[in-house]
Amino acid sequence: MTEQRLLDIQGLKVHFRTDDGWVRAVDGVDIGVDRGETVCVVGESGCGKTVTAKSVLKLIDMPPGKIAAGKILWQGRDIVPMRAAEMRAIRSKEIGFIFQEPMTSLNPVYTVGYQIAETVRQHEGLSKRAATDRAAEMLRLVNIPNPAKRVHDYPHQFSGGMRQRVVIAMALACNPKLIIADEPTTALDVTIQAGILDLLNEMKERLGMAVLLITHAMGVVAETAQRVVVMYAGQVVEEAPVAPLFARPLHPYTQGLIRSIPRLDLAATEHKRLEAIPGAVPSLLDPPRGCRFAARCRYAIPECTAAPPPLRELGAGHFAACIRAEEIAEGRAQPAGVAA
Amino acid sequence: MTQYLIRRLLIAIPSILGISVILFAVLALAPGDPFEELATNPAIPPEVRQNLRASLGLDDPIHVRYFAWLTSMLRGDWGFSFVSRIPVDDLILQRLPTTIAVIGASQVLAICIAIPIGVFAATRPYSIFDQIANTLAFVGFSLPTFFTGLLLILLFSIHLDWLPFVYRTQLDSTGWQWWWDQVRQSIMPVTVLGLFQGAALVRFVRSAVLDVIRLDYVTTARAKGIPESAVTLRHIVRNAMIPVVTLLALQMPAVFGGAIVTEQIFRVPGIGSLLISAVLANDTPVIMAVTFVFACLVILFNLIADILYGWLDPRISYR
Amino acid sequence: MAGSTPASATASAGVPASGGDRPRVGPWLEAWRRFRKHRLAVVSAVILAILVLGVAFGPLIWTVPIDEIDFSKRLDGPSWEHPMGTDDLGQDLLARILYGGRISLAVGFAAMFVALVVGVLVGAVAGMAGGKTDAALMWLTDLFLSLPQLPLLLLIIYLFRDSLVSVVGPEMGVFILIVVVIGGFNWMQVARLVRAQFFSLREKEFVEAARALGASKTRMVLVHILPNSLGPIIVAATIDIAAAIIAESTLSFLGLGFPPDIPTWGRLLFDAKDNLDFAPHWALFPGLMIFLTVLSINFVGDGLRDAFDPRRVKS
Numbered sequence: 001m002t003e004q005r006l007l008d009i010q011g012l013k014v015h016f017r018t019d020d021g022w023v024r025a026v027d028g029v030d031i032g033v034d035r036g037e038t039v040c041v042v043g044e045s046g047c048g049k050t051v052t053a054k055s056v057l058k059l060i061d062m063p064p065g066k067i068a069a070g071k072i073l074w075q076g077r078d079i080v081p082m083r084a085a086e087m088r089a090i091r092s093k094e095i096g097f098i099f100q101e102p103m104t105s106l107n108p109v110y111t112v113g114y115q116i117a118e119t120v121r122q123h124e125g126l127s128k129r130a131a132t133d134r135a136a137e138m139l140r141l142v143n144i145p146n147p148a149k150r151v152h153d154y155p156h157q158f159s160g161g162m163r164q165r166v167v168i169a170m171a172l173a174c175n176p177k178l179i180i181a182d183e184p185t186t187a188l189d190v191t192i193q194a195g196i197l198d199l200l201n202e203m204k205e206r207l208g209m210a211v212l213l214i215t216h217a218m219g220v221v222a223e224t225a226q227r228v229v230v231m232y233a234g235q236v237v238e239e240a241p242v243a244p245l246f247a248r249p250l251h252p253y254t255q256g257l258i259r260s261i262p263r264l265d266l267a268a269t270e271h272k273r274l275e276a277i278p279g280a281v282p283s284l285l286d287p288p289r290g291c292r293f294a295a296r297c298r299y300a301i302p303e304c305t306a307a308p309p310p311l312r313e314l315g316a317g318h319f320a321a322c323i324r325a326e327e328i329a330e331g332r333a334q335p336a337g338v339a340a
Numbered sequence: 341m342t343q344y345l346i347r348r349l350l351i352a353i354p355s356i357l358g359i360s361v362i363l364f365a366v367l368a369l370a371p372g373d374p375f376e377e378l379a380t381n382p383a384i385p386p387e388v389r390q391n392l393r394a395s396l397g398l399d400d401p402i403h404v405r406y407f408a409w410l411t412s413m414l415r416g417d418w419g420f421s422f423v424s425r426i427p428v429d430d431l432i433l434q435r436l437p438t439t440i441a442v443i444g445a446s447q448v449l450a451i452c453i454a455i456p457i458g459v460f461a462a463t464r465p466y467s468i469f470d471q472i473a474n475t476l477a478f479v480g481f482s483l484p485t486f487f488t489g490l491l492l493i494l495l496f497s498i499h500l501d502w503l504p505f506v507y508r509t510q511l512d513s514t515g516w517q518w519w520w521d522q523v524r525q526s527i528m529p530v531t532v533l534g535l536f537q538g539a540a541l542v543r544f545v546r547s548a549v550l551d552v553i554r555l556d557y558v559t560t561a562r563a564k565g566i567p568e569s570a571v572t573l574r575h576i577v578r579n580a581m582i583p584v585v586t587l588l589a590l591q592m593p594a595v596f597g598g599a600i601v602t603e604q605i606f607r608v609p610g611i612g613s614l615l616i617s618a619v620l621a622n623d624t625p626v627i628m629a630v631t632f633v634f635a636c637l638v639i640l641f642n643l644i645a646d647i648l649y650g651w652l653d654p655r656i657s658y659r
Numbered sequence: 660m661a662g663s664t665p666a667s668a669t670a671s672a673g674v675p676a677s678g679g680d681r682p683r684v685g686p687w688l689e690a691w692r693r694f695r696k697h698r699l700a701v702v703s704a705v706i707l708a709i710l711v712l713g714v715a716f717g718p719l720i721w722t723v724p725i726d727e728i729d730f731s732k733r734l735d736g737p738s739w740e741h742p743m744g745t746d747d748l749g750q751d752l753l754a755r756i757l758y759g760g761r762i763s764l765a766v767g768f769a770a771m772f773v774a775l776v777v778g779v780l781v782g783a784v785a786g787m788a789g790g791k792t793d794a795a796l797m798w799l800t801d802l803f804l805s806l807p808q809l810p811l812l813l814l815i816i817y818l819f820r821d822s823l824v825s826v827v828g829p830e831m832g833v834f835i836l837i838v839v840v841i842g843g844f845n846w847m848q849v850a851r852l853v854r855a856q857f858f859s860l861r862e863k864e865f866v867e868a869a870r871a872l873g874a875s876k877t878r879m880v881l882v883h884i885l886p887n888s889l890g891p892i893i894v895a896a897t898i899d900i901a902a903a904i905i906a907e908s909t910l911s912f913l914g915l916g917f918p919p920d921i922p923t924w925g926r927l928l929f930d931a932k933d934n935l936d937f938a939p940h941w942a943l944f945p946g947l948m949i950f951l952t953v954l955s956i957n958f959v960g961d962g963l964r965d966a967f968d969p970r971r972v973k974s
Contacts, residue, residue, distance in 0.1 A: 108655055
């Protein structure tokens with residue numbers, strides 16, 4: 001980590017005010033992305049991954065949200081204290097954002113060409129004509145047939161998968177260095193998901209940008225990531241390159257995630273059932289003091305709830321926040337319930 | 341779009357027919373003879389009355405009477421005023437422009453007040469400005485037009501003596517002075533109607549903007565790095581106008597009600613004050629015709645709203 | 660396989676945003692709790708209660724007759740003897756306003772009741788029958804929404820007043836006419852709400868269950884569907900009261916409502932408007948009463964909307 005990272009989130013805390021108090025949606029998260037790298041942030045709904053992603057472009061609603069602590073370094077410059085104008089110069093120009101819902105993330109009253117051109121005109125000062133030409137070019141890039149005609153169509157004339165291609169074209173239009181994709185395939189049909197992921201991977205190869213992919217699907221992670229960050233209840237519980245993570249997951253939560261992937265190859269021979277993780281995410285209004293996963297963890301011991309477990313490096317670039325990580329990895333740990 | 345327009349036009353026809361049925365039913369169900377006035381008027385000989393009855397087909401079966409009435413209504417053949425003996429359509433055409441001008445000006449005023457305030461309040465929800473705007477909006481549409489009118493007269497005509505409180509058709513002045521007098525005497529009627537409309541509109545705009553502001557495409561627009569003012573204008577206000585147009589159309593009957601009261605207070609010579617004086621003078625043909633004209637105006641404004649709606653929302657023409 | 664696997668198969672997504680830990684209370688108590696948060700609505704409810712009690716019992720305390728003519732006290736401003744002044748015949752305005760308030764409020768509530776009955780009836784029939792009946796009734800509802808109400812009100816009152824007055828007397832005749840006509844022009848919102856509730860509730864489990872148990876249609880409407888759609892209906896009904904009071908005052912203000920000897924608030928304004936320059940109090944007090952009543956009803960309506968619609972809770 002001697003070289004300066006493209007994006008370096010350090011100790012980020014994002015809180016939201018509600019009627020019942022402050023919800024600590026993101027509570028001390030460190031995530032780094034290097035140039036040209038694909039990092040996946042994975043975790044279940046409500047674990048803070050989307051909030052983390054949106055914080056990078058300061059797209060969370062403030063209020064009720066606020067960045068309570070931490071730094072978000074973009075090429076070494078902290079964006080947290082930045083003014084609106086500086087922030088705007090980064091949005092789309094340097095960091096593109098792809099949203100989860102292609103059906104709602106395009107404005108229904110403007111043509112897709114206008115919406116793509118809007119970005120280009122803002123950042124590159126192109127004329128209306130030139131910007132529309134660029135929009136058509138972008139549509140061709142994301143494999144939308146007949147782009148010169150389609151630029152003049154409205155979003156409702158596109159299917160869900162095609163709209164997501166438009167959203168990707170929009171994010172890529174100014175050739176940003178980083179693309180943040182927030183669950184880009186979740187809202188799409190299974191048959192279309194693969195196409196969108198392939199497109200993202202292809203764009204990344206061709207344009208050489210980095211990708212921060214937010215997802216709750218382990219399948220997506222395996223297919224696209226170089227490095228994986230696992231989040232749970234507003235915190236990072238494990239971080240590792242993709243191969244070691246799947247081969248030797250250290251945190252019980254990660255293990256649970258991997259076990260919950262349906263696997264056709266194992267199902268017949270090993271008679272394994274898909275395992276669900278029992279219990280639910282703790283309240284982030286008043287999170288438990290110790291390990292936040294302890295209540296659902298089968299290896300939990302009294303020490304787990306005493307103090308928050310530190311994120312420790314247990315292999316090359318492999319971090320985990322579990323005090324029993326070594327025992328669990330080596331299979332020495334007895335599930336608490338079984339031992340009793 | 342053309343197809344959509346034709347469809348809207350076709351939908352307006354049953355509405356006009358429906359309203360005409362209701363109007364006619366009211367007239368037909370009314371006890372007594374609407375031409376009683378003529379019977380008791382010694383100046384009109386019974387033969388004339390009989391002829392009039394026959395010419396209006398008052399003794400025919402009800403559906404025949406309805407169609408006869410409808411065709412004459414649609415042909416602009418609205419009979420003569422009992423009071424002034426002038427053809428009703430002349431009477432109305434003479435006064436309609438004034439009413440349209442007052443309503444039009446007050447709508448423009450209402451929109452000019454409501455859109456900036458509503459948008460500003462909604463983009464800062466629950467701020468002090470929002471709370472004040474909201475409370476004032478409630479005050480605005482809880483103040484009946486007849487009371488606001490009297491208050492304005494009390495303040496600006498009687499107390500301060502700035503504005504005339506009677507609207508005059510024939511102004512003595514000429515040239516620029518004529519325009520100035522025209523403006524001066526229009527200020528209060530337009531303000532009364534405009535404030536009432538504007539107050540209701542502020543709440544429509546605010547809630548429409550609040551609905552749009554949390555939509556995903558607004559976040560998308562922010563992520564593009566365009567200035568916040570552009571996000572608000574291009575992506576929030578533009579889209580929020582779509583539901584506002586519909587609500588505006590729904591308000592039209594209330595606006596006409598307000599216009600009638602306003603015209604009466606300031607003695608503006610429009611069709612509203614014509615209606616009131618006709619009711620007070622038992623002038624049935626005029627009452628019927630003015631009511632019919634108001635009904636047609638509501639439908640006309642609904643049609644205009646539909647056109648605006650289709651123009652604002654590209655999805656509409658494909659439905 | 661791509662992306663189809665959820666990270667966890669836990670049943671509850673568990674977004675711990677707003678507390679599910681509150682003590683569970685009944686829906687009415689919950690509504691009351693939300694209503695109380697709307698400060699202006701609470702204040703307005705108190706004002707409204709004072710107004711209603713005032714016009715109901717005020718004349719028992721302020722026993723000055725409403726029609727005692729005293730030419731020596733013509734057009735007097737407020738004084739201890741006449742707290743709201745007098746009119747051109749020297750009649751006490753406070754007494755007249757208290758009496759007129761009874762009429763104005765009674766018209767408001769009665770017209771709301773008419774609107775409610777018609778609206779619930781139309782909405783329920785449309786919601787239950789569906790199909791062509793529903794389409795026809797909704798067309799009718801839309802038609803009524805686009806009727807020019809005031810001209811029609813004037814027309815109907817003009818045509819029907821004399822014969823009704825001759826049957827039941829001037830006061831009662833005009834009252835019935837005004838209430839029925841105003842109510843008859845304000846039911847559309849309620850009808851739409853009831854119908855919408857029907858469509859959304861019809862498929863819900865408890866109604867399904869009741870249907871499976873063989874509950875009759877009428878019983879289902881009365882026991883299961885109406886109580887569940889009560890919230891929005893109450894809100895609409897509240898707003899209807901304000902609309903009816905304004906409509907009645909407007910008619911009286913135009914000189915086409917109640918006869919001159921019945922001093923409703925609108926009628927008082929009608930009489931006062933030609934004496935604005937030397938007796939402004941005559942117009943101000945009844946006008947303020949209308950304004951205050953309508954304003955508090957509107958605020959109460961807003962508070963009730965908050966109370967019955969959990970989505971509208973403020974931060």
